[in-house]
Amino acid sequence: MAPIVDIQGLSKVYDDGFQALKGVDLAIEEGEILALLGPNGAGKTTLISTLCGITVPSGGTARVGGHDIQTGFREARAMIGLVPQEVALEPFEKVIKTVRFSRGLFGKSRDDAFIEKILKQLSLWDKRDNQIKELSGGMKRRVLIAKALCHEPRVLFLDEPTAGVDVELRRDMWEIVEGLRQSGVTIILTTHYIEEAEAIADRIAVINKGEILLVEKKADLMTRMGRKTLRIELAEPIDAVPDALSDDDLELTADGGTLVYTYETSAQRTGITRLLQRLSEAGLVMRDLQTTQSSLEEIFVDLVKEEAV
């Protein structure tokens, strides 16, 4: 099946000469949640803005649902919903009216039942007659989502949807996103909260300095690049790693009570069996063993660091 969003060689050079996108290639499958990760200024927002028509590309092509974003902009944009990073809403307008406006702007005839459904889904129904300026920050973000969804898009771009919101609202947002995915909407989410990508994304794309560094299934990425740490708690503290174990790349904690061994999960041999054997031969008594997997954040930091080198 053809990808719902197909980006090929997309580039953007701003008037001041800054190259925000350097020939981005990216294919997004229908129904998936793709998290676009990258540090500030990596090109995440430029990429989304270009696909939505807010920024004019300097080169390359992009198609949404098979429609070119420039020559077939009407069809392409009609399929897209955008939740921007900044909370931009007309302060004096009523919630329901601003949502109705968005639906009309996208060429859809008025459908009060559908708008009621969206507003109820986003817990905004009780606030429908309130002016935007009377709402809390979190509620305003929900209004932005309602506006993006009210024209029934097949692709939803969420640009940093949970930046600056409290933990509770963030979890609510994740639930909303999951609900949307179940209804068949493709979601592209930019974030610099790795935790967010880890929690809800199917695939991860890492972008830095206008280039896509990798695109991979979240689980595969974590297996491929993830490292595990084995912490061996000793019955008796020691002063230094015994000479017999010096080849094993072990670290000793400051209190001398724990040995730390890091290994690649993807490696054929992790070296754990041999290590435990040699510990026993060295006469060290183990009290406890504990393994932890590296998080996506560590993987991400490693990737961006590698590129900087």
Next chain:
Amino acid sequence: MNLTAIKAIYVFEMTRFFRTLLQSFISPVISTSLYFVVFGAAIGSRIDQVEGVSYGAFIVPGLVMLSVMTQAISAASFGIYFPKFIGTIFELLSAPVNFLEIVVGYVGAAATKALFIGAVILATATFFVDLQIQHPAAMVAFLLLTCMSFSLFGFIIGIWAKNFEQLQLVPLLIVTPLVFLGGSFYSISMLPPVWQTISFFNPVVYLVSGFRWSFFGQADVPIAVSLLAIAGFTALCLAIIWWIFRTGWRLRS
């Protein structure tokens, strides 16, 4: 043509107008009444007639034009500048609409507001002077064309403006003087010959003159020239807006 989108923009803009309806209604009524008291009663009583029309009645077309032009510019420029200022312009730029649909929506709403103000002023004037309209159809046509062309002009200003100061700058420094010096309160023939010649470079002269003709059957310039001038101005504004949307100037990065 995305008619639903045009309607959505139009209704949204008109809602803003209706929110402040009382202010929109009272303000022109008061200012027009003041003009009539000052120019009609106080000064006008010392002026006999201008081109066979009482001075009070003579200034009505000019007064209507003055308000319609400034209101059209202010409504249209604010209409498109405000979304730029608060950031909601992203929605317009990412919507499946072309430049013509955006312009029809915004400019249509601004022209409607200006037309409303023009009608209010005209109605207010009837309380002060005995008003005859010789060519009502031409009067309505001139009014509509002026509302539309100056709303287009205002739309350009709204896109051009980077801050509220610039938004006020063009209306204040260019439009108001042009309107005042465009024969709103006097006939061009009352000016010394040199100033008459200079006045013919002022586009507003043609509009006021044509509009006054529809009331009293007299004009400073031939009616066809007035119509050509307003058509040319409208075409120029449309061409500039088309260029703005094609290049994304001050809209798309």
